[in-house]
Amino acid sequence: MKVILVGEGKLVYHLARSLLSKGYNVTIVSKNREFCEDISKTLKLTVVNGDPTKIGVLESAEPTKEDILVALTQRDQDNLMVCQLARNMFTMGRVFSLVNDPDNLEIFKKLGFVYSISTTEILASMVEQKISLEDIINLIPVEEGKISILEVDIKQGSPMIGKRLGEVGFPKGALIGSIIRQGNVLIPHGGTVLEEGDRLLIISLAEVQPEVLKFLKIEE
């Protein structure tokens, strides 16, 4: 199995580097000749120089059913075309795409590309919710972002410290799945008392997430 990265620039470079370090075979397809030359000198991977939205060019990357493709160009129409070719012409099942204009997410999803990510949207919603990023260690969207898993630290001054979970009135539609306390994992129940420094693993519906953050006083 290999990972085919389509596009150029820092994003592709860093993703390639990180995947290589984890032991994956990486192939890059990019229109940009200079980028192709540079990256083939610095990283150990296969490079195809050409327009990835052309069937013949994409074919040179030797895509197979088992491979993963990630479309990372700056143009959504190019990414969509690459995804469509990958799925319809090369029967690839695992196709990921960057969506630059968050308004375009809908059409990617409508066409069945569920692994489409808009970094703009993620950042925008974080800013919108005025999340102080240090407090949320991790945020994993699951099932097209309908539900997410949050990792949050209970900091000094949190109103939840010293209270039993049963009495804090945690928002409906979210639950604390586990507490990491000094390296130990606890599965909480109504009687569990929260302490400063606890790390909470919270499972939350997307629409409840702002409420959860507000509740944890993460919102400024």
Next chain:
Amino acid sequence: MKEKTLYVVIAGCGAVGGRIAGHLSSMGHSVVVIDRDEKAFNNLPWEYSGFKIRGDVAEIENLKMAKLKNADAFLALTDDDNTNFMVTQVAKKIYNVPMVLARVNDPSNLKLFEEAGVLVVSPVILTVQFILSFFLGEDAERKRKV
């Protein structure tokens, strides 16, 4: 007898888009053309009475502004197949426009568009067919003499 007035949105106001917009507009249809290049509107004939939107068609916002949801027909006529593919899918899947047509510049993309349920026109295929018509068929010889 006057035919029903149609609401037509056209993406891309080049040599093709501009002419089509002009014809449809003088036939009495309401037309909106979208192009990101202001100069492209020079391709519209003087009698064109429809709307012009300056903006990138790949931004759904501009299609929304063109009231695509009310359109009877959407024509994607830019010279970029990838753009045409994306916008026709938006017209079909999000706005349920009854008639969606794309200009497909690279014939190797035809299959992809057709599979996605879009009406297609390929300038390359049309040119080839036209030229071949002077060599094939019963009246080919007569045609060549004209």
